[in-house]
Amino acid sequence: MRHNFYRIILIAGLLLTSAANSQIHALDGLRYTAETQASFSSGANTPFWLVNNKQGLSSIKNNSGYVRAAVFRDMDSTDHRFRWGAGADIAGCWNFTSSFVIQQLYFEARYRSLGLLIGQKEINGIFSNPRLSSGDLLYSGNARPIPQLRVGLPEYTFVPFTKQWLAVKGYIAFGAFTDDGWQRHFANKTAKRTKHALYHGKAIFFRIGQTQRPWNVEAGLEMAAQFGGSSIRNGQTTKMPVSFKDILKVIFAGGGGSNTPIGEQLNVYGNHV
Template identity: 40%
Template sequence: MSLLKSLLFMALAIPAAAQEKPQEFHYRVEATATASTGTYAPLWLTANRFGMESEKPNSGYLRAGIEWNKKLNRGWRIDAGLDLAGGVKQTSDFWIQQAYADFSWKMLTLSIGSKERMGFPLEKNSELTSGWMAEGPNMRPIPQIRGEIKNYLAIPGTRNWLAFKGHLAYGMFTDGNWQEDFTAANQLFVKKVMYHSKSLMFRLGNKEKLPLEFEFGLYMATQFGGDQYKKLANGESEQTIDMPDGLKAYWHALFPTAGGEDTPEGEQVNVEGNMLGSWNFALNYYFGDWKVRATLDHYFEDHSQMFWEYGRWKDGQLGIELYLPKNKWVSAVLWEGISTKDASGPILYDGFWGSFSDLQMSGGDDYYNHYIYQAWQHYGQGIGNPLLAGPIYNEDGEIRFKSNRMKAQHVGLSGNPTEEWKWRIMASYARHWGSYAHPLDKMRKQFSSMAEVTYMPQWTKGWSLTATLGVDRGNYLGNSTGGMITLRKTGGLGR
């Protein structure tokens, strides 16, 4: 409780100091409370909130942050922030949500630290989408060093008809202690795992000349390094795998290649680490004040389904976004269809890459799971699409996605009737089959929905109040009805 009291004091003290600081400083203070029935809170009260919300039916948090933005000469800019949070029934009682420094020169940025980054290569409507397949805003930020071109940069000589953006990042997962506490006896967990991601996207088209644009590119990520442990019945842990973490491991993450003799046999015949990614495509059409956007987010793991090795792609997320001209009620409509059911099809037997004598199992991909790193997750929440519920929902203390074969439909609508009011509605219907190795006892269904209204009174600048209602029905995560209230204050410090 002393940490929460200190955080509350910080939250109250920041606005009080507003007249004593330079204008480049901005603050944010936020308090949220959630109450619901059922075993878990409704999915959309938890998902895609950068790990700030708990899956537990009743929870809350207090958050206070400050950031500094400074423009310098010759196109330079510095942005830095510190964001602290404390809560009840959360994965941590107190944590640093953000602590970062960004150094930018024109379009190029070097970002260092833990930050809520929305710089995923394929842009989607972040208020309405169900999420991204490979990496999205569903989990607590991963601290990293990241070089990036955030927005499309026109390639010289193409007259703005061809542009690109991309990033390269290395970081470290910080949930090793949480994994050890969460894991049950005889289960596996990992510590000191490293993170790597990279992306390159191109945009073809010039909407000033032709109202049509095509975007395409690749995102790849890897878990590497670290140590695997097994939880013993007496509560102690023993190390089972020690993965290399030298410079060569960083190189193998950048250019996926087979591991050496200091890695398990499975890494020597495939690629070192847990490599995954997505191909990303978008088609944008502009018609006056209207905009229609179609997207394809195709997920893959290892070599399977990265190319057309097993025929046409069957897994991924197909989306359509419609943006209407300014009106009083509806501003955006979204539909998404998601499938991870194929997972490269049934298990096949073939030779290892570059081998003619040994055998390997191809196909039957175990999406988001891995035999060394257990799962593509951070603090129990999936890093990819939240409709595939993460390990935090496992009551048996296993760090694994119980169902990674799923088909789902998702819709979302939003509006901004006045400067003081905005709203959004989301609904999803998913069918789950478990995994190839561990199928569910039967096909299970889950409906998840959310309705949210935000009031931003003009007579008290910077304040907002958000009320959210969530309703879940189904036999996978169960039935739940709940509400969430968020009170937020933002503003600048100084004159």
């Protein structure tokens, strides 16, 4: 009887979560949503598929939930020279690492082929489909968005004088991680953790072949790095430099200077992926 009771509680939690109330409406160019979700489990943690692939808005605690509201202005798909969009997405949470979460808050704009993003927005990998995979090596879909400044070519743009046989897209971004409190709470006192760490990301991709042809080839490189801030281990704090020269070393994956740990000097400055 006891095991049957636990199964009933688990099934009820699954049904409640899958039946979460979500309303999506559009008004005068704005898209707004309201959503609530709760999960209950007799185990020690929330079931795997109820906590993963939610862009970090989830809790591993066995009984948890949230109420979420958001408003967005999506960039239209018309061929205007200038387009812009913005979004605000907040949640009040129960049994999460935070009781109040700013999931998204951003402004983005495009002029011709150039794109700009300021703030934190849910971003998926360039090639991975979030509905079919758990993400790529850089963006797993299991962490909250990183506040950042991001500029580049969001969509493939034809290279002049190539008769539309060669197109390029890419970006460069700088931002800051916001998980200092979570690391301090979660990590063992003797474990290594970071504080006030900064983020750098960049990518460039090429496409060979005209769009009306039955084939094309795509190839590129995407890279991200964690740098700056402080590294803490066994109560000892090592402050990492963030001068202009250090930022250039992060961009070009160069070795750290004499004011960085020996490992950074022998390899590269920062944690690169």
